Amino acid sequence: MALLELTGIGKNFGGLAALGGVDLTVEEGEILGLIGPNGAGKTTLFNVISGVLPPSAGRIVYDGTDITRWSLHRIARHGLVRTFQQTELFMEMTVLENVLVSARAHSGLSFRRMSGREAAGRMSVHEIIELVGLSDLTDERAENLPHGHRRALGIALALAAAPSLLLLDEPLTGMDAGETEAMVSTIERIRARNTTVMLVEHNMRAVMRCCDRIAVLDFGKLIAEGPPQRIQNDPRVIDAYLGADEDIHGIEQAPA
Numbered sequence: 001m002a003l004l005e006l007t008g009i010g011k012n013f014g015g016l017a018a019l020g021g022v023d024l025t026v027e028e029g030e031i032l033g034l035i036g037p038n039g040a041g042k043t044t045l046f047n048v049i050s051g052v053l054p055p056s057a058g059r060i061v062y063d064g065t066d067i068t069r070w071s072l073h074r075i076a077r078h079g080l081v082r083t084f085q086q087t088e089l090f091m092e093m094t095v096l097e098n099v100l101v102s103a104r105a106h107s108g109l110s111f112r113r114m115s116g117r118e119a120a121g122r123m124s125v126h127e128i129i130e131l132v133g134l135s136d137l138t139d140e141r142a143e144n145l146p147h148g149h150r151r152a153l154g155i156a157l158a159l160a161a162a163p164s165l166l167l168l169d170e171p172l173t174g175m176d177a178g179e180t181e182a183m184v185s186t187i188e189r190i191r192a193r194n195t196t197v198m199l200v201e202h203n204m205r206a207v208m209r210c211c212d213r214i215a216v217l218d219f220g221k222l223i224a225e226g227p228p229q230r231i232q233n234d235p236r237v238i239d240a241y242l243g244a245d246e247d248i249h250g251i252e253q254a255p256a
């Protein structure tokens, strides 16, 4: 059984059909990439799946339960958690305090009891911090972190909700090569800890490297879906997104 099953998902904004009947399944344990040009509906699909916006049409079944029209918080409590393109951190707090606050918000445990293994459900707060590569910065305030580490901390906050399915919206935006490398490793470690990942990302090199499967959105419709090798050679995808005369292996950033 698929972990997430989307059937006929539509989303209208006034006269605009941002999503026009999306059918897609996410299998447990995979990293599924979602790509497509700007305005294709990727963020809207994340908003609909995670309960930020209700769909105009269609059905969302997560882990065997129909969650269509559930609230963001109820969905998150059931283990489907998203990050936003711009993460909200507690800037004046340390890395550790940020993760503790998030873990507390998602567990209902008291702050004082939140030091050890019980804190974050399946992973302890310290395991989460180590997984995102911030172990040496546990006591650093968020406001002092460079961009890449701030994004890593944003992912740690999402992990503190103990997700089974994590939706990452453009986690590599604005990162240099070293930060990108570190984040790709983090995403692979997250999957290795049995969290399924759905990844929206413009960095094609990273997407092709870490995704098991890729789905392509164009004008709110899925135009292709399959393993990276097939996607990068699919004429419809090249036409809609990748650029017919571009060598995909050389693309760092898709056209803005």
Ligand SMILES: Nc1ncnc2c1ncn2[C@@H]1O[C@H](COP(=O)(O)OP(=O)(O)O)[C@@H](O)[C@H]1O
Pocket (backbone or CB within 6 Å): 013, 016, 018, 036, 037, 038, 039, 040, 041, 042, 043, 044, 045
């Ligand atoms: N809250 C909103 N209200 C009105 N239009 C929106 C809203 N969110 C997104 N859109 C529109 O829906 C389309 C898809 O946007 P989006 O999902 O952000 O695309 P992507 O993330 O693929 O770049 C765009 O035309 C965008 O302008």
Ligand SMILES: [Mg+2]
Pocket (backbone or CB within 6 Å): 042, 043, 044
């Ligand atoms: Mg977007």
